[in-house]
Amino acid sequence: MALLKIRKFPDDVLKQPAKPVANINGKLSGLIDSMAQTMYAAPGVGLAAPQVGESQRVIVIDTDHENPGKHLLKLINPEIVEAEGKIIWEEGCLSVIDYNADVERSQRVLVRAWTPEEKQIEIEADELLAVALQHEIDHLDGKLFIDRISRIKRELYKRKLNKMIKEGKADLERPSKVRI
Numbered sequence: 001m002a003l004l005k006i007r008k009f010p011d012d013v014l015k016q017p018a019k020p021v022a023n024i025n026g027k028l029s030g031l032i033d034s035m036a037q038t039m040y041a042a043p044g045v046g047l048a049a050p051q052v053g054e055s056q057r058v059i060v061i062d063t064d065h066e067n068p069g070k071h072l073l074k075l076i077n078p079e080i081v082e083a084e085g086k087i088i089w090e091e092g093c094l095s096v097i098d099y100n101a102d103v104e105r106s107q108r109v110l111v112r113a114w115t116p117e118e119k120q121i122e123i124e125a126d127e128l129l130a131v132a133l134q135h136e137i138d139h140l141d142g143k144l145f146i147d148r149i150s151r152i153k154r155e156l157y158k159r160k161l162n163k164m165i166k167e168g169k170a171d172l173e174r175p176s177k178v179r180i
């Protein structure tokens with residue numbers, strides 16, 4: 001199983017709404033397993049298929065990196081069916097180089113999805129798991145967390161990124177904060 005290349009903003013695939021999965025098959029399971037490996041290696045607590053260049057509605061999430069695999073969620077066609085409350089969380093993203101910002105999300109969500117075993121499941125989540133689910137489902141809608149911050153902050157980030165790219169610093173590894 002190979003680690004997959006993580007696409008970075010402003011890659012076009014990150015802006016496209018991903019297609020619903022119509023068939024759960026071996027090829028899809030292989031992709032999901034490679035996504036999980038890539039997420040742990042990054043390290044990140046979540047990864048959506050568009051982040052590895054696959055425009056499909058598939059995400060993996062694990063908020064418990066002390067026991068890798070034990071609470072791993074592999075979700076196909078995930079949907080938020082209920083949401084309540086507000087929470088502000090400092091988010092980062094494997095596809096957004098060297099940047100964190102406070103983002104307002106729902107505090108609790110109920111998510112319905114399919115598993116690779118073709119079972120339909122519901123997940124009730126709060127705190128980091130709720131944030132991660134919303135962040136990853138945003139990826140499936142072609143949205144990044146920097147689309148949820150003020151325009152000024154976003155423009156400042158773009159300027160910083162362009163400077164890093166010009167100076168050849170955008171490809172440096174930065175294993176730092178929690179990234180989703």
Ligand SMILES: [Zn+2]
Pocket residue numbers: 092093094095135139180
């Ligand atoms: Zn992300």
